Amino acid sequence: MTSPEPARLELDCVIVGGGAAGLSAAVNMGRMRRDVLLVDERDRSLWQHEIHNYLGFPDGIPALEIRRLGWRHAAKYGVRLLLGHVATAARDGDLFRLRIERLPEGGAFPQGPGPSVPRDAEMARMFGEVPETGPLDVLARTVILAPGVFGHFPEFPGRNECVGRSLFWCIHCDGHESIDRVVGVVGHDDDAVQTALDLLVFTDRVTMVAGRPEGFDVPASRLADLAERGIATHPFAVAEFENRGGQMQALVLDDPSRTRIPVEQVYTVRRTRAANELARQLGLEMNEIGQIMVTSEQHTNVPGVFAAGDATNLHDHQISAAVHEGNQAACGANYYLYPAGK
Ligand SMILES: Cc1cc2nc3c(=O)[nH]c(=O)nc-3n(C[C@H](O)[C@H](O)[C@H](O)COP(=O)(O)OP(=O)(O)OC[C@H]3O[C@@H](n4cnc5c(N)ncnc54)[C@H](O)[C@@H]3O)c2cc1C
Known part of the structure; x- marks a missing residue:
């Protein structure tokens, strides 16, 4: 049996990704009365956490709520919102052709880095999403890529409940929540060392663990900086991220005596991976760590x-x-769509 021909649409803009950047772009494009489709596979950065450091929300706002409001906001201006995975993107004459596929059972990354929210019908209704009907081919005059990154956290039992409550990665987002807390930093490079030092603004109870058997990858002088500032360092992998009910409790080291370091919070400092497969397909310039150059x-x-x-x-x-970047991308795409010389 041959598979059915995918349905086709022709649009002003396809936005890939329905996080803050994609939704912000969608609102602006919608207000410019452009014919826009936003496709999101609803994964990544959608943990059950609160967003801090965002103007107008002094008590924080759940990440889910920002998304829900963003979908509603974009839908108000006629943006079509589709739950699905944009699998391929390529130039097709003056246009771009994108293939949208249904999400596999269990989400876009069934074994992957961090599915965080249920994918049930109630959630879809809450987001105002149209369930995917793919495969679907779309042609668009412009494309806005806003696919985010993944890989902030290691995998361990109980991790999803801890994210945003007692497991963090960014001191701008959550450092203020670490005031006077007992904090462990897991990471082996200079960024991790700097995070540990920066945390001293908030608490003087910071310990550092390399988080890998090879130990730290920084000059001895950096480890001396830490010692001088009262931060103990442990050049071991973590055998266990002990936690209960969303609360980190201890880092158990993979050393001969399985040293247990009690903690209230953990920051993991790891290199994230940009979701740049479509960027690669489109021939976009990227830097050495895979971020799209703009x-x-x-x-x-x-x-x-x-x-x-x-x-x-x-x-x-x-x-x-x-x-901000989503809004600017929409301005750029909107101007690009005006006929030359007008
Ligand atoms: C645990 C955690 C806590 C954070 N706390 C804060 C905070 O307190 N304050 C703050 O300011 N920031 C915080 N951040 C950072 C903030 O969430 C991100 O900067 C922001 O979400 C980035 O938005 P984005 O739209 O670029 O990417 P994302 O929000 O990651 O959205 C990208 C979307 O694109 C989708 N996507 C990717 N590829 C495809 C594809 N091929 N097809 C369809 N869809 C696709 C993904 O599934 C995802 O839904 C936090 C992040 C994390 C992970």
Whole structure:
């Protein structure tokens, strides 16, 4: 039996990713009365956590709630919202052709880095999403890539409950929540060392664990900086991230005596991976760590393709930056759509 021909649409813009960057782009494009489709596989950065350091929300706001409001906001201006996975993207004459596929059972990354929210019908209703009907081919005059990154946290039992409650990665987001807490930093490189030092603004009870058998990958002088500031260092992997009910309790070291370090909070400092497969397919320029290179107006090196949010090289990775970059990407795409000379 042959598989059915995919349905086709022709649009002003396809936005890949329905996080803060993609939704911000969608709102702006919608307000410019462009014909827009936003596709999201609803994964990553959608843990059950609160967002802090975002203007207007002094008590924080759940990440889920920002998304829900963003979908509603974009839908108000006629943006089509689709739950699905954009699998391929390529130039097709003056247009771009994108293939949207149904999500596999259990989500986009069944064994992957961090599915965080249930994918049930109630959640879809809450988000105002149209369930996927793919496969679907779409043609678009412009593309905005806002696919985010993944890989902030190691995998361990209970991790999903701890994220955002007692397991963090960014001191701009959560450092203020660490005031006077007992904190463990897990990471082996200079970024990790710097995070441990920066945390001293909030608490003087910081311990560092390399989090890998090879130990630390920094000059001895950096470890001396830590010792001088009262931060103990342990050059071992973590055998167990002990936690209960979303609360980190201890880091158990993979050393001969299985040393147990009691903690209230853990920061993991790891290199994230940009979700850049589509960028690669479109021939976008990326830096050495796979972030999409963009100008301050979110142009990539390919005319008609824009990128925004965590996946780019541009700003610190926070909601405020993602919202800004998404908005700018929409401005860029909107101007690109005006006929030349007008
Ligand atoms: C645990 C945690 C806590 C955080 N806390 C804070 C905080 O307190 N304050 C703050 O300012 N920031 C915080 N951040 C950072 C903030 O969440 C990110 O900067 C922001 O979400 C980035 O938005 P984005 O749209 O670029 O990416 P994301 O929010 O990651 O959205 C990208 C979306 O694109 C989808 N996608 C990717 N590829 C495809 C594809 N091929 N097809 C379809 N969909 C696709 C993904 O599934 C995802 O839904 C936190 C992040 C994490 C992980």
